[in-house]
Every structure is written in structure tokens, then in C-alpha cells.
């Protein structure tokens with residue numbers, strides 16, 4: 001099966017030296033691929049490179065077989081992403097935010113009301129439909145951002161720390177939505193600090209440390225946290241012995 005989203009030996013340095021080095025990653029259709037790492041490991045940078053939000057110094061990012069530097073509206077319309085802060089125009093209502101997100105993805109106006117109704121039901125936001133986004137709690141704003149990313153049933157999904165600010169009920173709704181998208185064939189890349197949550201949803205777990213991919217973890221591992229910290233520690237020790245860069 002062809003990869004739906006792929007990074008091929010991508011490097012990008014920020015001024016100051018941090019960034020990502022030679023990262024290669026592939027997400028297949030129907031796969032939930034989790035990216036885990038300590039703060040500053042490079043997860044958001046990797047996702048921004050995949051989405052064409054950052055230009056690589058070298059290497060290439062592909063979505064649906066298309067280099068993101070040459071991706072057209074058709075490719076972007078099949079993508080749903082949440083990077084850093086949820087897409088929510090504070091002055092606009094929940095309904096208007098979802099409508100704009102759908103329009104940006106080229107969803108025809110006739111289809112949008114039913115799509116929005118389904119999204120607010122799925123994320124338990126119906127009672128807030130006519131409230132301005134800025135008056136929502138942080139958790140509900142996050143739900144809105146996730147709903148906006150997923151409502152058009154994208155084939156490619158990129159979610160950076162989507163559990164941020166979510167309460168347990170929101171986390172379960174997110175989990176169900178992610179698993180549903182993948183079961184319908186979407187490729188999902190998701191970063192998270194919550195290893196127990198990752199274990200519940202991921203088919204594949206990739207570990208990042210100090211801007212590089214250092215290996216994978218088995219989602220069925222009984223002690224995922226221990227395996228994660230061991231792999232990071234081993235990498236830190238190997239780098240310090242080699243006199244390599246630190247995170």
C-alpha cells in the first residue's frame with residue numbers, strides 16, 4: 001500500500017541550532033501513527049515540515065504522493081490539521097468557525113449545515129453553536145479546533161498534541177473520532193505526551209529525541225512509559241559519549 005504521508009530525510013535548522021535532522025517517516029492509509037518525545041524533541045517542527053508550513057533545508061515532504069511544495073487545492077482539501085493553537089476566530093461563533101473551516105476545504109455550501117451539525121454532535125458542542133469562540137472554555141475551544149480539523153472527513157490527518165486542555169470526556173471523544181477516521185481509511189499522524197492514550201489508539205509509535213527519530217515503541221508494551229524513557233536515555237547517553245549535540 002502506498003504511503004499517504006511521508007517525510008524523506010528532511011532536515012531543518014532554526015537559528016540557534018535546534019531543529020530536526022534527517023527525519024524519515026511514513027504514514028499509511030488507515031494507520032494511526034503516534035509521535036512521542038520530550039518537550040523540544042522536534043515533533044511540532046516535523047509536523048510543520050510535513051504540512052509545508054516550514055520549508056526544509058533538505059529532503060522532501062509528500063502528501064498523497066504529491067510534494068507539499070507543489071500540492072494544489074485538491075490535496076489540501078483532503079487534509080485536516082491542528083497545529084499548536086486551535087483554529088478559532090474568537091469573535092466568530094462556533095458555527096461560523098466550522099463554516100469557515102469547511103469553506104477553506106472547498107466543501108460546497110449545500111453540504112455544510114449537515115456537516116457542522118454532525119461535527120458539533122460528535123464533539124458535544126451543540127449547545128455552544130451560537131456562542132463566540134472566545135467565550136468558550138479552553139477545553140471546548142480545543143474540541144472546536146479538532147471538530148474543524150475532522151468534520152470534512154479528511155484522508156490525511158495531522159494533530160499536534162490534540163489532548164491539550166481536553167478533559168477526560170473530550171479525550172474519549174477525540175479517541176473515538178481518530179479511530180473512526182483511521183477505520184475509514186485516513187492516515188493519521190498524532191503527537192502526544194500521554195503515553196497511555198497513545199497506547200490506546202496508535203498502530204505505530206515513533207520516538208523523537210533531540211531533533212531525530214531514534215526508533216519505535218510497541219503500542220502493546222505493558223510498560224510503555226519505561227520503554228520510552230529507556231530509549232531516550234540510551235540515545236542521550238550515546239550522544240554524550242559521541243560528544244554530539246544535546247537537546
Ligand SMILES: Nc1ncnc2c1ncn2[C@@H]1O[C@H](COP(=O)(O)OP(=O)(O)OP(=O)(O)O)[C@@H](O)[C@H]1O
Nearest residue numbers: 014015018019037038039040041042043044045046
Ligand atoms: N521558531 C523557532 N526558532 C528557533 N527555535 C525553535 C523554533 N521553533 C522551535 N524551536 C526549537 O526547536 C526544537 C524543537 O521544537 P519543537 O516545537 O518542534 O519540539 P516539540 O517536540 O514539538 O516540543 P513540545 O512537545 O514542547 O511542543 C526546540 O529546541 C525548540 O526550542
